[in-house]
Amino acid sequence: MTSNRLQSFLQDNIADLKERGLYNEIDPLEGANGPTVEIDGKQMINLSSNNYLGLATDDRLKKAAKEAVDSHGAGAGAVRTINGTLDLHLELEKKLAEFKGTEAVISYQSGFNANIAAIPAVMDKHDAILSDALNHASIIDGCRQSKAKIIAFNHSDMDDLREKAREAVESGAYNKIMVVTDGVFSMDGDIAKLPEIVGIAEEFDLITYVDDAHGSGVLGKGAGTVKHFGLQDKVDFQMGTLSKAIGVIGGYVAGKSELIDWLKVRSRPFLFSTAVSPADAAASTKAVEILMTSSDLNEKLWANSDYLKSGLKQLGFDTGSSETPITPCIIGDEKATQAFSKRLNEEGIYAKAIVFPTVPQGKGRVRNMPTAAHTQAMLDEALTAYEKIGKELEII
Template identity: 55%
Template sequence: MAKLDWITEELKELKEKGLYVTIRKLESAQGPWVVVDGKKVLNMCSNNYLGLAAHPKIKEAAIRAILDYGVGAGAVRTIAGTMELHVELEEKLAKFKKREAAILFQSGYNANLGAISALIKKNEDAVFVSEELNHASIIDGMRLSGAPKVIYKHLDMEDLKKRLEEVKDKKKKLIVTDGVFSMDGDLAPLPEIAELAEQYDAMVYVDDAHGEGVLGEHGRGIVDHFKLHDRIDFEMGTLSKAFGVIGGYVAGPEEAIDYLRQRGRPFLFSSAVNPPDVAAAIAAVEILQKSDELVQKLWDNTRFLQNSLRELGYDLGNTKHPITPVMLYDEKRAQEFSRILYEEYNIFAQAIVYPTVPKGTARIRLEPSAAHSKEDLQYAIDAFEEIGKKMKFI
C-alpha cells in the first residue's frame, strides 16, 4: 500500500456517505446573481448580507488606497506595518460599536485566536466557560491557550449557572459565546449571560461575526441589539460578512485592547491587513453609520423568504436571523437537493453536512441579502416548492 492511499480511501468514504463537499468556482463579483463554473446562478449562500462586497463606494475606496499606499502593508503591526489607515479603521470601529477601543486582525478567525488565547493562559488560575455550539475559531483559540475549559449546553442558562458554580473559585473566568450561531441563526441570550457573569465575577467575550451589520441599530450587532454595551467585556466582529471586505477585530475597554496589542499572536506575528482592504472596510463602516437602509432591506427580504418557506411546510428551526436553515436532516438527500437546485434551477445553495453540523442535521442554509429583489427570492421559493414535493420533504 502506497503511503498516501489512505487519502483515496478517506475521500471515497466521504462521497459514499454524502459528506463530500463540492467546491464551486465563482467567476464574477459577489452579488445576488453570480457566474459559477461558466453559468449565471442565483446566489443564496453568501454571507454578503448587505451586498457591500461590490458596492461602488467600497471599490472606489480600495482603488484610492492602492494608489496612495500600495498593495501590501509590508510588515507586522508592531514593527513597520501600522499605517494611518489601520488606526483610522480601529477608531471608527470603536465609535461604531460604542466601545472605548478596537484592535484589527487579519480575519475574524485570527481575532478569536489572538484574543482568546491571550485573555486566559494555561498556567493561570483561570478557566474558559464555553458554549456548546461555539465556532471552530473559538475552540481553536481555547486550544491555543491550553487553559482548561468547561462547556455549557446550547442556550441553557441553568446549565451555564451550574458550570459557573463549579469554577466559582477560579481567579479568572471567561464566558465565551457566539452571538449568532451560524448554522441555525439562533441568538445567544446575552442579558441572562451578562447577569450570570456579574453574579460570578466572570468576563464575557462575544463572537458577533454574524450579528455585525445585521442586528442592532444601523447593524451595530447583538450587544447593541440587547443594549448591553456596558455589561459585555469583549466583542469580536468580522469585516468579511456584512461589511463585504476581509479582516476581524475585537472591541472593548481601552486598556484591555492595549494588552491585546502586546499579546495577540496574529497581531504580533502576521503581516497587517493590506491597505486597500482597510480602506474598503472604512468605507463600509461609514455607509452603515450614515444609514440603516440596507439593514432594513435585509430584514424585509428575510421575513419574505422565511414566511414563505414556513408556509410551504419547511422546518427552519429556531432562526431569529437572516440565516435560514432549511432542515432536511439526511446528508445524501441534502446533497441531492443542492445538486438539483444548481443543475436544474440555476440556484447556488450549498448543502451543509457533517462535520460543519452534527450528523443527522443536514440542511440547505439559505442567506438572503439586501441586494436580492423580491423576484429573486420568489424564484428560489418556487424552486423549493417544486423540489420539496418531488423529494417528499413537503
C-alpha cells in the same frame, strides 16, 4: 517521493467522505459574489453568501479600495508592530470603536484570527472557559490554544451555564473564568441570550466574550448583538469580522483601552502576521461609515429575510429556530441534503448543502442567506424552485 502511507490515508478517507455524502465540492465563481453568481458559465441566484448587505460589490467600497492602492500600495509590507501599521488601519479602528460603542479596537487579518489571538492572550492553563456547545470552530480553536480548562455548557441553556459557573467558582481551581458565546449562531440563526449571560457573569465575576461575526451589520440597527441588547458597557470582549456584512476581509476585538493595549503586545496574529492590505482597511472603513449614516441596507436585509423565511415556512420546510436572516432548511440525512442542493443548482438557485462536521450528523441542511441586494423576483424564483424540488424529493 510521495509517502505511500500518506497516499493511502488520503485516498481511503476522501472515498469514505464521498460515500457518506460528507465531501464538499468547491465551486469557483466566475466573477463577483453578488445576488447572482456565475459558475461554469451558468448564472444562478446566490443564496450562499455571507454578504448580508451587498457591500462586497458596492461601488463606494470599490472606489475606496482603488484609491488606497494608489496612495498606499498593494500590501502593508510588515506586521503591525514593526512598520506595517498604516494610518488607514488606525482610521479603521477608530471608526469601529465609534460604531461598537467601546473605548478602543484592535483589528486583525480575519475573524478567525481575532478569536485565536484574543482568547489565548488573556486566558491560560490556570483559567477556565465556559463555552456554548454550538460555538464557532474559531472560538473552539482559540479556547484550545489558551490551554485553559474548557467547560462546555448546553446551547443557550442558562440553567446549565449558571450551574457550571457556580461549580467552577466554588472549586477554587481557576484564577480567571471566561464565558464565551456567539452573538448569532451561524448554522441555526438563533441569538444568544446575552442579558441572561451578562447577569450570570456579574453574579460570578466572569469575563464576557461575544463573537459577533454574524450579528454585526445585522442586529442592533447594524451595530451588532451587544448593541441590540444595550450591553456595550457590560461585555468585556466584542469580537467581529469584516468579511460578512462589512463585505471585505479582516476581524477585530472591541473593548476597554487597557484590554486593547494588552492585545497589541500579546496576541500572536497581531505580532507575527502581516497586516491587512491598504485596500481592505479603506474599504472596511467606508462600509462602517455607510452603516453609521444610513439604515437602508439593514432594513432591506430584514425585509428580504422575512419574506423568504415566511415563504419557506408556508411551503412546509423546517427552518429551525432562526431569528435572523440565516435561514436553514433542515433536511436531516446528509445524502438527501446534498441531492436537494444539487437539484437547486440545476434549477438556477445556488444554495449550499451544510453537513457534518459543520453541523451534527443527521442535521444536514441547505443554508440560505438572503441579502439586501436580492430583489423580490429573485426570492420568488427561489421559492418556486424550493416548492418544486421539495415535492419531487418528498421533503414537503
